Amino acid sequence: MSLKVNYNYLLVAFLVIFLGIISRKTSFIPLFIGDILYAIMIYCMVEFFIWSKNNTLKFIFPLSICFIIELSQLIDLNWLNALRHTALGYYILGQGFLYSDLLCYTVGILIAFTVDANRKG
Template sequence: MLRNTRIFYFLITLLVVLLGILSRKINAIPLFIGDILYAVMVYFGCRLLFINGSNLKKIIFPLLFCYLIELQQLYNAEWLVAIRNTPLGHYALGQGFLWSDLVCYTLGIVMTVLIDCKILRR
């Protein structure tokens, strides 16, 4: 069965990346949806890397990654700002620190952990 394999999580990660980019292109979709999808992508990316990780790792690593990405936005070195000003850098690193993004990341990862544990692994 395809579930709980690296291919499965890779395909889901790609789908979430496409949905996240699409969410930024359609003005009717609120911006916080993209932030939630970013956290979902990070979660499934971590699941891809740590396929048999413990429940604690499934939550801590993606949250830590998302929080660190958000916190790095407080640092404005020229080289980092130059990366953020590229399209890929903008999508990956963001532009400015927002507390609400931390809430969106937490919500996205908690929601995804529940979906992963309850639905995807049945």
């Protein structure tokens, strides 16, 4: 792993955040699309901050972040619940555990990883 900044990932992450917000505000877009976009955003942020040529790490690390955040929703701590009730905490940490979210995160990371690998050749 090396510390290398690639601003393309940051730009894509902000675009995905924008699309994710739109997906939550429009009724015709299924809610699971937002979860897929969330995972793509996590992938881009990881690639922005921690660039790696190791394909296994590029797939597993952002997926692990998504899973840890989702699994943290099973923890019932007052301070964590208070954080979840803020706007930023709501968007980052979510509100309730769903197994389907884990599937959506896996699909999102797989999409981002595949697009990234094909883009680089």
